[in-house]
Amino acid sequence: MSTTPIIQPGQIEAPSGDIPFIYISPRDNVFRDRAGRLRQLAEGHVMKDFLLFMAELTEAQHAALAVFPKAELPTEAEIKLCREHGMPPLSVQSWPRNTVWQEALKKIIVDVMRTATPATKEILLRLQALDSDALETFATAILAGEFEDVDLGAAPFVAAALQVYWTHMATTLGAQAFGANDISNLCPVCASPPVSSILRIGGAENALRYLCCSVCNTQWHMVRVKCTNCESTKGISYFAIAGSSGAVKAETCEECGTYLKIMQMDKDQYVDPIADDLATLALDLMMDETGKLRSGPNLFLISTSAMAV
Incomplete structure (x- = not known):
């Protein structure tokens, strides 16, 4: 285990007017690139079989998104109202979910079944x-x-289909449709918590930290050296596995006792918010030993029973 000295809040952030608030990965890339990253991470990994399976599931998501049927979207008036009041227009709790997501689930099941x-x-x-x-x-x-009464073995597949559905809506509307959320640590598109955060490289986003949605794959800006859970700037520390590249670290907060992983593209330009999270479970185990609680979920890791597949 190693720790990293931290800078002070705002030291390397660009002026707020220059910061792109939302980043949405190109529709054709998000799941395809993630599948490729999972295969890359699987080489020589102690969890090789699990990561390769997750690559197959992610490829099935890519295929389902490519043929996703037409789905109802918010009207321009609804989007405008949400922007004015700082509300996510596609909230997972209030958006009238269309059963069309079940079509994606059916396709994912058929695709995964072939080699399962x-x-x-x-x-x-x-x-x-x-x-x-x-x-x-x-x-x-x-x-x-609420996972107490769900089939934990089946949960990753349902979650995969829901990710396809919300990613379809987010990429169809585009970043320009969404504004800042009143609750800064929830996704401004669907109000879900982040799975991790990422320090991006290149262009206006260079060296800026973005939170990564656990459902719709949207990324939204949050200043660095600030707890992604309670927003405190006190007691922030970083932990990494000794001997690793340092591209994935756990950002911990003493104020609320939580952590969330942070990915650094300047150390590995191919890091992925979900793939690299899955490949660094050793870091989660290390955080368990410190007593810190993870503040954002990876829906593929609702239970360790997911590893059994």
Whole structure:
């Protein structure tokens, strides 16, 4: 374990007027690039089989997004109202979710089934047996963070389909449709918590920190050296696995006792908010030993039972 000295808030941030607030990955790239990153990370990794499986699931997401059917979107008036009042227009809690996301789930199941192990096929068959109402109940529980009564083995597949649905809506509307959220540590598009944060490189985003949504893949700006959970600027520390490149660190806060991983593109330009999170579970274990709680979820890691697939 190693720690890193920190700079003071605002030392390397650009003037606020020059900062692009929202970054949305190109629609054709987000899942495809993530799948490639997972395969790269799998080489020589102790969790190689798991990461390769996640690459297959992510490729299935890419394929589902490519043929995603037309879905209802907020009207211009609704978007304008949300921008004026600092509200996410596609909130996972209030947006009237269309059952069209279930079409993405069906395609993901078919694609993953082709190479799935017997244990995974059993999980997928359980999902196929659920009716539409049961799937909606499942989705509501995942998006609300209520995992006690859900099928934990099936949860990553439902989450994958929901990510496709919200990514479809976010990329269809584009970054210009969204404004700042009144709650700065929740996604300004869908009001979900971040899975991690990332220090971007290049252009107007260079060296700026963006939080990365756990559902719709949107990234939004938050100044560095500031807790992504309670927004305190006191007691911020960084931890990394000894001997690693330092591209992925845990940013911890003594004020609220939480942490969230931060990815640094200047150390590895291919870091991905979800892929690199999955590949650095050792860092989560290290944080468990410190007593820090993770402040944002990775929906593919709702339970360690996800590793079983």
